[in-house]
Amino acid sequence: MKDLSYHILDIVQNSLNAGAQRVEIDLWEETPTGRLTLKINDNGRGMDADMLKRITDPFFTTSVKKKVGLGLPLLKQNAELTGGSCSVESESGQGTRVTAIFNRNHIDMIPTGDLAITLKTLIASSHERDFLFTCRRDEEGFEVNTAEIRSQLEGVSLASREVLDYISTFIRDNLKSMT
């Protein structure tokens, strides 16, 4: 994966494939230490203890159409390359939480990439699900709550291009003002 925004898209696909109705994506940067924490929390079907043990093994997947699962091992690898870590907590029937910690200042840190496009892609292709995206840098931050936006739109689809553009612009503007 080229950058963090692609990892986020990829890890959230796991949540969507696990039937999650709600996915929370939380990106938090602490500038004094350079620590960047990514949390992806879903209410999908989760995993049992046995499966959880094998999940970062690149040769483990429950997909019947292929032989390897790469999403989580790649995220773990990129986090560990910066001296960080990646962990997965899950309970069968309850949901899953993926936490990846990076060191932003490390030479091997991947770029952030285009978070607005990743969010747009997720909302466009799964507009009936709820996404809560929060992005924080120290004390500053912003959030996009699609359940809230949907209720404001009164029947107009979240997947309308104008709405998607509006949300993307909101994310871009806020990211800009945070730097």
Place this chain on the structure above:
Amino acid sequence: MNKIKNLADLRDLKDKLQTKTKLRDKSENPEQMVQVKVAMATCCIASGSRETMNYIVDELDKRNIDAVVTQTGCMGYCYAEPTVEVIMPGKEPVVFGYVDTKKADEIIEKYIKSGILVEGIIPVNYKKIEQ
């Protein structure tokens, strides 16, 4: 925490869109919509499915085609990523391989708009592979 709290903005947008949808609704009914599924597993994302998906979402709208665009897991054709499945109303699904934005443009213009098949179809025993 900054929020999308400019509700007036969203409402304006909503009103504008509601009139637009009303105009279109007359001719369309949901079951008659084109369905487009973009495969979005790790291998697909690495080979450009995010770009393909965004292009398709934007272009279908710009060209006034009412379609449902969704994501699916790996379709099992990793060698031909990004892959896109198109279901025209009343027709069998067709899977296209190596769909970059150029190919996507061709699929929209020829297959979706005029029903003309374009190159790049993955010959499928598709139904057997489906879980």
